[in-house]
Amino acid sequence: MTFNQEGERICTVRVGPDQVGRSLLDLVAERFTYQDREQWRRELAAGRLLHNGKPAPANRQLEAGDEICYRWPGEAEPPVALAYQVVYEDADLLVVDKPAPLPCHPGGRYFRHTLWARLRQSAGLERPWLVNRLDRETSGLVLVAKNQAAARLCARQWQQRRVTKVYLALVEGDFPWADLEARGSLAPDPASMIRKKVRFFQASCVAPAAARSCSTRLRRLAGANGLTLVEARPVTGRCHQIRATLSGLGFPVVGDKLYGVDERLFLRFIEDRLSAEDRRRLRLPRQALHGAELSLRHPVDSRPLHFVSPLPPELSKLLA
Numbered sequence: 001m002t003f004n005q006e007g008e009r010i011c012t013v014r015v016g017p018d019q020v021g022r023s024l025l026d027l028v029a030e031r032f033t034y035q036d037r038e039q040w041r042r043e044l045a046a047g048r049l050l051h052n053g054k055p056a057p058a059n060r061q062l063e064a065g066d067e068i069c070y071r072w073p074g075e076a077e078p079p080v081a082l083a084y085q086v087v088y089e090d091a092d093l094l095v096v097d098k099p100a101p102l103p104c105h106p107g108g109r110y111f112r113h114t115l116w117a118r119l120r121q122s123a124g125l126e127r128p129w130l131v132n133r134l135d136r137e138t139s140g141l142v143l144v145a146k147n148q149a150a151a152r153l154c155a156r157q158w159q160q161r162r163v164t165k166v167y168l169a170l171v172e173g174d175f176p177w178a179d180l181e182a183r184g185s186l187a188p189d190p191a192s193m194i195r196k197k198v199r200f201f202q203a204s205c206v207a208p209a210a211a212r213s214c215s216t217r218l219r220r221l222a223g224a225n226g227l228t229l230v231e232a233r234p235v236t237g238r239c240h241q242i243r244a245t246l247s248g249l250g251f252p253v254v255g256d257k258l259y260g261v262d263e264r265l266f267l268r269f270i271e272d273r274l275s276a277e278d279r280r281r282l283r284l285p286r287q288a289l290h291g292a293e294l295s296l297r298h299p300v301d302s303r304p305l306h307f308v309s310p311l312p313p314e315l316s317k318l319l320a
Contacts, residue, residue: 015066024051025058027068033195043070077113080136084115087141087307092150092300094123097309098142100286104133119144131155132165132294137255140167140291141309145299153299158237164295167232167242168221170288170315171251172261175228180218182245185211186238194266197258198240200248214238216245224319227254229311242289254318255284288315 019027025044029037040049047055050069051062081099088095096115098104103114111117119128129151131143145151157163182200187208189199200214201207215235222229228251232242240259246252247259257266261281268274279285295306 011070013068015062015064015068017064019062020064022062023058024049024056024060024062024068027062028070032070077110080110080113082113082118084118087309088305092146093154093298093305094119094125094128094144094146095294095307096142096144098134098139098291100139100312101136103136104130104142110136115142132158134291135287135289137286138289138291139286139309139312141294141307142291143294143296150299154296157296157299161235162296164293165234165291166293167234168290168292168311168315169230169232169242169246170254170318171228171230171246172254173226173228173251174223175218175220175230175251177218178220181215181235182218182249183213183215184245184248185213186241186244187211192263194258194263197263198238198244200245202248212238214241214245216242218246222319227318229319243287254288254315255282256287256289257282260287283318284314286314288318290315 013031015027025037025040028049029040032040035043041058043049044056044058048071049056050071051060052067053069080102082102084099084102085097086094087097096119098115102118103110105116106114116128116130119125125144125146129145129148131145131151131154134140134142143154145154182202184200184202184205185207186198186200187210188195189197190208192199201211213236217233217235219231220228221231230246230251232246234241243253243256243259247256252260254260257263257269265274265278265282268278274282290311291309292311293306293308295304297303298305
């Protein structure tokens, strides 16, 4: 991702061998799903997509090595919370407490309004390596490596499951288990209108063949006002694991538009059509999930590191 002299945001991709012979429209519609096929057709007609430096028709067949550039419209990015807090810093690592909503990496409508871009601007990091990432609406601890060697060594700890992560989730209902290890699997939700949504299948249930195993340790911490504060320790690290697991158990995360009380809220949210009643049902403008603890070994000298972030006030107020 770069900017040209006019300040336009430029996204560039190269055509790989497996994409030879496909149409330009097929490539961008399948690779960049934040716009649908008709929207990409309009972008091509407007000349915002360049094939080897020149506008091209939607049916242009691709060859290996072709360069596709998208000149991003100069529209304002959605507002976010940019005021992250530094929890720890040394020559190799930076640990920040990310607010919500704030995306970790550029994508879709977000570029400058991301933690990655903010770190480049305010922390002076030419290339921040975000070792872990949190959803845009999830707050909490993010580990940032200042160099590639530190990033590689930290990532290895994640791969070997030697990192302890603790999340706090405020859920709808009276969570009945003092301690529970929720074992099962995750697979695309066949009943959902939303393609990226997954469903948690408990270990006792028959799951689809493409399901991926998952496990999360859950512990009840407190309850009030028809809500429960739950500690979640993911054993595996699947996308949307905690949110989908809690939803599958019947206790969705407060404010979760996708896995919450009604997935139609997510569809209305992305169309900017949430009503006052929708917002009342959500209780919060963000999902009530927070990355509260992070423990690992320092990548250089192997000393143990442990970081803690308190529950944000907007979440704790709902339990008051």
